[in-house]
Amino acid sequence: MSASEIRSLSSLENSASTARVLNLRKVFAVFGNDDDYKKSPFFNNPSLNRCLILKHRLRGNERDEFTEFRNIATKLVLPIDVTDLKMGALYVFIGQRNFEKMLCNGLNKTELDIQKDLEILRTIDTIPTLDPFLLRETLDRAGIKPASCYFQITEADIIRMLSFVEAEIGALVRMSFGNDGNAEQASILTKKLLSNSGAADTEALRLTLHMDHIQYREGIFCWKAFLYYKWQLKDIMPKSARVLSEIENVIPRGKATSDEKLQIADMRSNISRSFNRAVKSVSDTLSIYDNAYYMLTQKSDPQVFKNFLLSAPELFKALGERLGAVQHLLSFWRFRVPEGTRPQMAAEELLDIFGDFENSLDVVNNQQETAIPQIDLNAVD
Numbered sequence: 566m567s568a569s570e571i572r573s574l575s576s577l578e579n580s581a582s583t584a585r586v587l588n589l590r591k592v593f594a595v596f597g598n599d600d601d602y603k604k605s606p607f608f609n610n611p612s613l614n615r616c617l618i619l620k621h622r623l624r625g626n627e628r629d630e631f632t633e634f635r636n637i638a639t640k641l642v643l644p645i646d647v648t649d650l651k652m653g654a655l656y657v658f659i660g661q662r663n664f665e666k667m668l669c670n671g672l673n674k675t676e677l678d679i680q681k682d683l684e685i686l687r688t689i690d691t692i693p694t695l696d697p698f699l700l701r702e703t704l705d706r707a708g709i710k711p712a713s714c715y716f717q718i719t720e721a722d723i724i725r726m727l728s729f730v731e732a733e734i735g736a737l738v739r740m741s742f743g744n745d746g747n748a749e750q751a752s753i754l755t756k757k758l759l760s761n762s763g764a765a766d767t768e769a770l771r772l773t774l775h776m777d778h779i780q781y782r783e784g785i786f787c788w789k790a791f792l793y794y795k796w797q798l799k800d801i802m803p804k805s806a807r808v809l810s811e812i813e814n815v816i817p818r819g820k821a822t823s824d825e826k827l828q829i830a831d832m833r834s835n836i837s838r839s840f841n842r843a844v845k846s847v848s849d850t851l852s853i854y855d856n857a858y859y860m861l862t863q864k865s866d867p868q869v870f871k872n873f874l875l876s877a878p879e880l881f882k883a884l885g886e887r888l889g890a891v892q893h894l895l896s897f898w899r900f901r902v903p904e905g906t907r908p909q910m911a912a913e914e915l916l917d918i919f920g921d922f923e924n925s926l927d928v929v930n931n932q933q934e935t936a937i938p939q940i941d942l943n944a945v946d
Contacts, residue, residue, distance in 0.1 A: 620640075734758070
């Protein structure tokens with residue numbers, strides 16, 4: 566691993582986005598002595614349980630490591646010294662040629678030794694992002710239940726979210742404190758909700774919602790999920806208009822055949838239509854939360870909000886996968902075409918990129934299992 570790669574790896578500690586990086590090394594440093602961590606590890610293998618997992622944009626030579634075309638892969642980074650990233654690390658992509666053999670050699674284990682861990686890795690590779698809510702729901706459906714400490718929003722994203730969440734929970738502050746509710750109280754409540762001890766620090770709200778401690782811990786996790794997804798949607802919308810406009814107007818470099826021009830035109834229309842469909846689905850799903858929150862803060866009806874929190878995990882898969890596909894399109898296009906530059910792609914490369922965008926959007930828009938579940942918010946205990 567080069568010096569620049571080591572610097573890049575070290576910077577992940579402070580700037581990593583929740584959706585891109587799962588930092589098991591940091592989870593170990595913070596929670597390694599907790600009973601839940603010891604009882605329910607993410608991986609059985611200790612080295613894997615202290616690795617970093619990244620959703621990584623593949624470079625040209627890296628794509629050659631796969632038998633099929635991919636723009637995004639899941640990268641395992643195994644620190645040589647878990648206490649010091651400057652010592653470097655070994656890395657391998659899940660699903661690349663000889664992946665299992667390379668990983669086993671790096672861990673000095675056989676495939677049989679790490680069979681369960683390999684299943685977990687392959688499951689992680691099936692989802693477009695590593696956001697903790699989609700990740701936990703995906704693993705749960707596969708019967709995999711690591712400790713709750715593994716599913717946290719990164720500190721970097723919490724900092725970026727703070728002002729958005731403060732504005733979002735202003736209505737709750739006013740409900741709690743009347744006209745005396747102010748920005749300082751919103752800031753205090755926001756930091757409590759987003760912290761790892763959010764459930765313990767907001768006991769008064771638990772009593773208002775008539776939830777037991779287990780229900781409330783789960784409820785706070787779900788609430789953070791919807792605040793996170795709402796923040797993500799707000800963050801990406803200004804970027805999406807510019808990117809879709811660039812896709813609509815991009816002209817391939819060099820000569821393109823008549824068939825290529827027709828394909829590009831058809832794919833543009835499909836990408837725009839599928840993108841907007843995915844965004845609308847996300848927005849419609851988030852409106853379920855908005856309605857429940859309105860009933861709590863404006864109608865003083867905690868039952869609806871409680872029912873929402875208890876049902877919310879059913880919505881994570883649809884939300885996380887659709888937002889992941891949307892973010893993939895925006896981030897990869899901006900990676901390939903930095904803002905303020907003109908695209909420099911031949912027709913063949915453009916068709917490859919468009920094909921990847923079409924596929925990722927079509928999968929999340931059309932899969933039956935990611936349809937928005939119908940949940941009853943008016944049920945009474």
